[in-house]
Amino acid sequence: MCGQVLLLVPTGPDPDPDLDPDDLPPRPARVLWPDAGRRPPSPAVPAHLSRELAEAAACLGAGAYTMALVNVRRLLEGVCADQGITGVPLYRALRAMRRRGLIEGRLADWAEELRELGNEAAHMSGRPVGREDAEDAIALAEALLDHLYVFRSRYEEFVKRRGGTVSGRVSRDAAKTGMVIRETPAMKTLRKSRVPFTPHRYEHDPARVRSRKDLAAEMGVPRDSVLKAVIAHVDGRPVVAVAPASAEIDVAALARACGGSGARLAGMAEVSRLGWATASEVMTPLALPYLPVVVDVAVTAQPGVYVSSGRHGLELEVAPADLITITGAVTAPITVRGGT
Incomplete structure (x- = not known):
C-alpha cells in the first residue's frame, strides 16, 4: 500500500438493501480527491495555500461549484496576506498587489475576475454557478500561484545567472549586489521611455x-x-x-x-x-x-x-x-x- 489517502464516491446502481453487507460484491468507485487529472501545486507554494486549492478542487469534483468558488476567493485572500497586504477589503488588496508589481496586466484582470466570482458565490446574487465557472476559477488560481511562487523566483534566479541585466528590467547595481530589484510600474514607465534612472x-x-x-x-x-x-x-x-x-x-x-x-x-x-x-x-x-x-x-x-x-x-x-x-x-x- 502506498499510504495515499483517497476520497471515493461509489458509482453504478445501489446494492440490494436486503443483502448482508458482507455478501455485497465489489462496487466500482470514482476517485473524488485528489483529482488524477490535475497536477499538484509546486512545493514552492505555501502549504496553507495549497490546501485551499485542494479543497476547491475537491468541491469541484463533488459538484459543489459554489463552494469551489468560495474556496478560490479564500485563496486570493490568503495570497494577499502572504504578500503582507492585510486589513483592507480584497479589492483594495488586489490593487495594492498591482501597484507593487506583484501582478500586472492580464493576470491582474484575472485576479479581479476571481474576486467577483467569489463574491457571486458567497452571496445570493441570483446568478447560477456552473461547473465551467468553477473549473475556470481553479485554473486561474493555479496560474496565479505559479506566477507568484514559481515563475517569479525562477526568473530572478535566471537574472542572477545573467548578471542582473535582463532586458533592462532590473537595476544595474544588481550585478554588484547579487540582488534583483523587482520592477514597479514607475520603473517600467521610465524604461519604456528610455529615460535613465538610478x-x-x-x-x-x-x-x-x-x-x-x-x-x-x-x-x-x-x-x-x-x-x-x-x-x-x-x-x-x-x-x-x-x-x-x-x-x-x-x-x-x-x-x-x-x-x-x-x-x-x-x-x-x-x-x-x-x-x-x-x-x-x-x-x-x-x-x-x-x-x-x-x-x-x-x-x-x-x-x-x-x-x-x-x-x-x-x-x-x-x-x-x-x-x-x-x-x-x-x-x-x-x-x-x-x-x-
Whole structure:
C-alpha cells in the first residue's frame, strides 16, 4: 500500500438493501480527491495555500461549484496576506498587489475576475454557478500561484545567472549586489521611455520614516532633492502637484498655474478610495499618466531628484528635465517653504 489517502464516491446502481453487507460484491468507485487529472501545486507554494486549492478542487469534483468558488476567493485572500497586504477589503488588496508589481496586466484582470466570482458565490446574487465557472476559477488560481511562487523566483534566479541585466528590467547595481530589484510600474514607465534612472534602496522603518522629509534624512540626501507628489483638486478636477519634500503646496498658486479659480488638497482617505495610492510617502507621479502634473519651479534647480518607485524601500533618481518631460508636466512656483 502506498499510504495515499483517497476520497471515493461509489458509482453504478445501489446494492440490494436486503443483502448482508458482507455478501455485497465489489462496487466500482470514482476517485473524488485528489483529482488524477490535475497536477499538484509546486512545493514552492505555501502549504496553507495549497490546501485551499485542494479543497476547491475537491468541491469541484463533488459538484459543489459554489463552494469551489468560495474556496478560490479564500485563496486570493490568503495570497494577499502572504504578500503582507492585510486589513483592507480584497479589492483594495488586489490593487495594492498591482501597484507593487506583484501582478500586472492580464493576470491582474484575472485576479479581479476571481474576486467577483467569489463574491457571486458567497452571496445570493441570483446568478447560477456552473461547473465551467468553477473549473475556470481553479485554473486561474493555479496560474496565479505559479506566477507568484514559481515563475517569479525562477526568473530572478535566471537574472542572477545573467548578471542582473535582463532586458533592462532590473537595476544595474544588481550585478554588484547579487540582488534583483523587482520592477514597479514607475520603473517600467521610465524604461519604456528610455529615460535613465538610478534605483536607490533604503531600509524602510515606519517608526523613523513617516514623511518624505524623514526619507531625505534616512537616505542622507538634501531635502530639496526628495520630491513629494500630492493629489489636489483644481475647480473639482484632480491634479498632481510635485514639489520638494521640504516645501508646502500653495493651493492658490497651484490654482493659478492650472488656470483655475480655486484648489484644495485631497485627503489620503479620499485618495485611497480613488485607488491612486496607499500611503503618501510612496505616491509617485510616474504612475499617474492620466492626470495633469504641475512641478514646482524650484525642482529644476536640482541636478538630480528622487521620486518614489511606488514601493517602500526603493527610490528612483532621475534628472528634473526627464521627470518633467515624461509626465508632461508644466512648471510654476507652487510652494512656500516650511512644508511637512
